[in-house]
Amino acid sequence: MKFTYTSNGQEHTLTLEKHGDGYRARIGEQTFEVELLGAENGAVHFRLDGVPHRARVALDGPQKRWVAVAGRTYTLEKSGPARRRGHDGGAGGGQVAAPMPGQIRAVLVAEGDEVVQGQPLLLMEAMKMEIRIAAPRAGIVAVLRAAVGATVNKDDVLVEIA
């Protein structure tokens, strides 16, 4: 079975195939012998080339995976055939996304406004912190999806600059 995960913009492809009592894993040029020792309550216990590992794994929605192993935590984005839209750079270009979850405190522009790079567009507040969201580049405010008092999630696109 083939699995593709993205982490920090880097794609990792892994194939896992049955091999004896366990699996053989292939990542790029490397192959590993994997023996599954146990899997319960979100814990995965396995031997990797004979070395025991105990990992905690959480499936967060259809694509996001959290893995804690050897004292470190990783977030992986599973790329499936299901969809690969909406992840092409997120807030790249003229899109302005919420850098944190929180509330919109002030909207400083309107649709159709011409803005210059660095011009404040919105004020957001979360957990006692106030931050200013500025235009990533000059242009016209084509779409404005923020109203004062609205609660938004991290990475929600709030403004599009054309």
Next chain:
Amino acid sequence: MPLFDRILIANRGEIAVRLLRACRELGISPVAVYSEVDREALHVRLADEAILLGPAAPAESYLNMEKVIAAALQSGAAAVHPGYGFLSENAGFARRAAAAGLVFIGPPPGAIDAMGDKAAARVLMQSSGVPVVPGVQDVADDKALAKAAKDIGFPVLVKAAAGGGGKGMRVVNASADLLESAAAARREALNAFGDDRLILEKYVARGRHVEIQVLADQHGNTVHLFERECSVQRRHQKIIEETPSPLLDDDLRSAMGDAAVAAAQAVGYTNAGTVEFIVDPDTRAFYFLEMNTRLQVEHPITEAITGLDLAQWQIRIAAGERLPFQQADLTPHGHAIECRLYAEDPATGFLPSTGTLLAFDLPSGPGVRVDSGVTEGSEISVHYDPLMAKLIVHAGDRPAALRRMQTALSETVVLGVTTNREFLLDVLQHPVFAAGEATTRFIEEHLPNWRPATSVPPAALIAAALAELRAPASSNGATPAADADPYSPWARPTGFRMGGG
């Protein structure tokens, strides 16, 4: 003297849980309050009674004096413990509680007022022999401001007289920037506090934040419980605290302790409080910054080295008990460190993060204490402070405490919400911190633009794939999709074993 039968805890999160436990151990019935989003919170589950205050917004719940006092009266509580934050340093609340016949577990309102006005506190401290940062508290106009800044010498700090929490605070490095910074600080101060008076102080650029815990009963006994060093801060907020401070020797400790006791006595302080100082590590001079008239987040490390339960002593003092010890009876033991586990992302300037805790494994073992307000399944929302838990370790000496904390942090697993756990580990392992030399500028000087390890090891990918195989991730649910595959090992309560593990 009898203690109270019931106490209302006017707070949430880890501190509400910690105070609930203090009540239980004293045989007092604890009553919780909560907002609509905290219905399932740990402090609600552990209390004898829990009263809904209102919607999530603090002004409509935890900060709403009328609702909190009404809840206390309704529950039959004799006293109110405010915890930290929210209403804890609100003299108006302390007065209203008293007027309603409730004991406010904290200092007298007059002491809160006296320490709340930073300008007045400076004057009072100076006249009580407590050293303050060189500066002026009354700057009439821009001309006076410019002259004062020149006399003090740059860099200077302009800050709001009514202030706190970093609002209305500006570091000014050169005279050219002074008036503009002062104007901005005045605007911020006016917005935040309705008061635009400023204080001008010398800025101790590479200072150490060292604070002294004090405890005072209502019979005139005031002692200090030694220091806590809290120099590792981001955005003027502490993330790691320890005691003893690696900077202090016995002479400096005793001088600072005496100053803290003098500060407390100058305002007629009772109950637990903390006097914050900035120490110049080169000259070893120390200066009063402010007094926090409440229990601090980092109080557990003082409990570890003194063996005293500060939360219980707050209650006993409020009930009129006398401290059974004097300064000479107190000796600190060993070394304690606290790390604050925050729902925040150190890689994006410590912006808060939210989500559901899909896994939450906490450390344990000798000398390890965890004060947590959340459990697996808890929702971390945007409404409140992002502190999830505090890890506290106690060991014989600093190197042993550092190793113990590293082990504790390594055992901690948080999935579902981004935390500062790995950042904390990197701070502990940094040679400057390990040498005990971190200043308040440590993070910006030594760990700017911090990023977590970027390379993903094979073991992480394989673990994810194995979990996938075992639990086809067809659902959107936060928990493994056991229902999708009746043969999945995740579905079985007894777990799953193969390959002789």
